[in-house]
Amino acid sequence: xxxxxxxxxxxxxxxxxxxxxxxxxxxxxxxxxxxxxxxxxxxxxxxxxxxxxxxxxxxxxxxxxxxxxxxxxxxxxxxxxxxxxxxxxxxxxxxxxxxxxxxxxxxxxxxxxxxxxxxxxxxxxxxxxxxxxxxxxxxxx
Numbered sequence: 364x365x366x367x368x369x370x371x372x373x374x375x376x377x378x379x380x381x382x383x384x385x386x387x388x389x390x391x392x393x394x395x396x397x398x399x400x401x402x403x404x405x406x407x408x409x410x411x412x413x414x415x416x417x418x419x420x421x422x423x424x425x426x427x428x429x430x431x432x433x434x435x436x437x438x439x440x441x442x443x444x445x446x447x448x449x450x451x452x453x454x455x456x457x458x459x460x461x462x463x464x465x466x467x468x469x470x471x472x473x474x475x476x477x478x479x480x481x482x483x484x485x486x487x488x489x490x491x492x493x494x495x496x497x498x499x500x501x502x503x504x
């Protein structure tokens with residue numbers, strides 16, 4: 364039981380660094396822009412996107428967890444008392460992981476993105492200061 368707890372904590376606190384390739388397409392034209400996001404394993408990381416020769420840089424942060432962990436104890440049910448049973452249970456978030464990214468360019472303009480990933484790939488939407496909306500795809504590199 365103690366070993367299981369240590370394993371769950373190690374997985375939750377550890378994590379592998381992953382780089383993501385971003386593809387963005389604005390709603391007003393068919394050009395595809397590119398960017399990169401890095402997952403450092405702690406629920407946040409750097410992100411950069413280049414749109415029309417302007418590079419936006421910033422950070423993304425995870426706003427919902429990838430997994431939930433809980434201790435499940437014994438209790439009373441149709442099978443009778445089971446006080447000795449119990450353990451740690453980890454469940455994947457069925458909606459995927461949601462993240463928020465805030466980026467800015469050297470001229471002070473901004474780009475805000477809402478992203479969702481599930482099992483390595485993802486999608487989302489970004490909006491710049493002029494109100495342009497971009498659909499986003501994320502893929503591991």
